[in-house]
Amino acid sequence: MMQWLSSADFSVQQHDIITRRQEGTGQWFVDTPKFKWWLQGFDKTLFCLGIPGAGKTMMAAIAIDHLCRMILCDDIGVAYLFCSYKAQTDQSASSLFAALLKQLAQSRPDITAPVTHIYDEHSKRGSRPSLDEILRVLQSICLNYTTVYIVVDALDECTDREGARCRLIDKLRELQARIDVRLLFTSRFIPEITQKFQSNPILEVRAHEEDVRRFVAGQIPRLPNCIQRDEKLKQAVQNKIIEAADGMFLLARLHVDSLLDKRTKQKVLSTLEKLSKGLATLDEAYKEAIKRIDGQLAEDRSLARRALSWIICVQRLLTTKELCHALAIEPGNKTLNYDNLYDVEDVISVCAGLVTVDEESSIIRLVHYTTQEYFERVRLEWDPGAQEEIAVACLTYLSFDTFRSGSCANDEAFE
Structure with missing residues (x-):
């Protein structure tokens, strides 16, 4: 039922981020008066601003970890979202609120009756609940908690298609007006976002x-x-x-x-x-990384360029296995050659520190949003054939003999 409600698992991302923390890092953040006032409810909303690469996501993870360690009773709820530029198609307002609802319902199996009701109503019809339905159930679930803490990381990476970002902020505030909900947001300096929080305490995130x-x-x-x-x-x-x-x-x-x-x-x-x-040295650092990539042996240089092209161009995040399969495809292949699969550690090693792997989920990604932005600016100059190579690989894969019979008629054939 919970998987039907939302397939997102932000707890995996939280685990991946917090395990990369050096002990003691970010203690200043939870010790600031503004964070303590938010924690105690004197301020219901805390807006955390920071320049790119300042460690905002790590601070969000530290705040979540602090909350989870501090809360020892069932009547206080904690839920969180990590918005991502690579998951915008899957992070509509409805899906984000469904993820919050899933977390708060999972924590208290005794209060899941409203979720069961919409599941029974929609699953038999094969339909999905509307945003209004999700919000109504979310409010009902929140009423079972004395206080609910919600942390939203990277508002700037949340899609604003169909007003998703504005709806996320506005609907959370409406919820806050009815229930003791304490909101913490992180974002880069973007005028249309910052102006929404002019009346709230602002805490600047900076790497001390x-x-x-x-x-x-x-x-x-x-x-x-x-x-x-x-x-x-x-x-x-x-x-x-x-x-x-x-x-x-x-x-x-x-x-x-x-x-x-x-x-x-x-x-x-x-x-x-x-x-x-x-x-300005962010761009210089990326240029230096590209120089290191281009200074490698020809095979390593080619592997790095191909791997980065896939990670940059894809519309959703790839797992390490998916990337290695993609890199193994060669034009003219009729089957996947398992002898041509790369070891993911070798792929990472040739990319000059520009990619990282989330250990819990095996997601491979660029080290930062700004890395994506940089490559989007220089991609045509750096690797003009990337889109064509990816298109050929996808068409080659779809033409494999194993797919010749068309789609599978049943689960057994699919397996």
Whole structure:
């Protein structure tokens, strides 16, 4: 019944994000007076703004983790959403509210009668509940809690087609007017979003120096031996990356990755010398990553370009298995050649730190929304044949002999 209500599982994403946290990171966030006032209900809505790569999603995950650890009784509810630019087609207002309803109903099996009612009503007709129905049931479920905390990450990545983003904000506020619902949103600085929260407390999310230091220290074991064995050089790496990151975890990560192939002290020092400060260096860091990709052996360079093209161009997120199958397809194939499958670790290793895998869900994605934006600006220049290659691969796959008989008549044939 819950799967019918919503196939989204944001708890998997929460687990993937929070497990990447360096211990102690973001403690400043939950210790701020504004967060504490929101927690205690003095302010019902907290709006968290931040520049790209500042760690807003991590702070949202830290807030969720803090709530889940703090709440020890059944009459306080916690639900959350992670909006994503790659899942916009699946994140309409109806599907987002259905995901919130699913979380709050799952936490209390004793209050699921309203959900059972709409399930019985719609499942026999093969229909879906309307947004108004979902909201009515959501309100009914929320009435069983004394307080409900709702965290919405990345409002800026929520689609605004058919006014989905505005409806999400407005309907949550309507719910808040009737019930003790406390809302926390994160977003980039986008005028049409920020103006909706002018009357609410605003907490700026920024990577604190101590947090960046913890992050970089945790990355040192990944770096070449010439850094790990030289305490002075290790300290120089940490200090320079912290300075150059300028409040962005993303930039710190990209700078760390730029050192992965620097295996002499001179090359490390030369790379550190090039690091400059400021937001504009995000593009510079991406350019440097592309240089590293293009400087690899021909096969590795080709693999990186093909893998990145698939991840950039797809309309939804891919699993690691899906990507590896896509990369194994060659024009003229009549079947999938399993001897041509890549190991996903090899795919990641040639992409210069620009892709990451969510361990729990096996989703492979770009490290950040800004990575997608950067490649959309340079794609025609960097890889002009990407769309054609993907089209050929898809047509080749659809032409495999196994599909020649058409669609399957029953589940057994499909299996």
